[in-house]
Amino acid sequence: MRQIEDIRKARGFTQEYVAANVGVATSSYNQYETGARNIPADVAERIASVLGVDVGEIFLPIKFTIREHIAE
Numbered sequence: 001m002r003q004i005e006d007i008r009k010a011r012g013f014t015q016e017y018v019a020a021n022v023g024v025a026t027s028s029y030n031q032y033e034t035g036a037r038n039i040p041a042d043v044a045e046r047i048a049s050v051l052g053v054d055v056g057e058i059f060l061p062i063k064f065t066i067r068e069h070i071a072e
Helices: 004-011 015-022 026-034 041-051
Strands: none
Touching: 004 026, 004 041, 015 026, 015 041, 026 041
């Protein structure tokens, strides 16, 4: 999975620039980037658009492994 911060820095963007273009506070964007706050789907799409990537490249669904219950 590609990291938002890595992509942002590769583009030469600051957190302030991305936040302003996404329409969120810089503090909120910082929390999205560090994983301290969940990102709403519409905001994730706007972040991906500003960064010029497909939303699936940076926001992949979490995958769970389902284990079979073993009776003792």
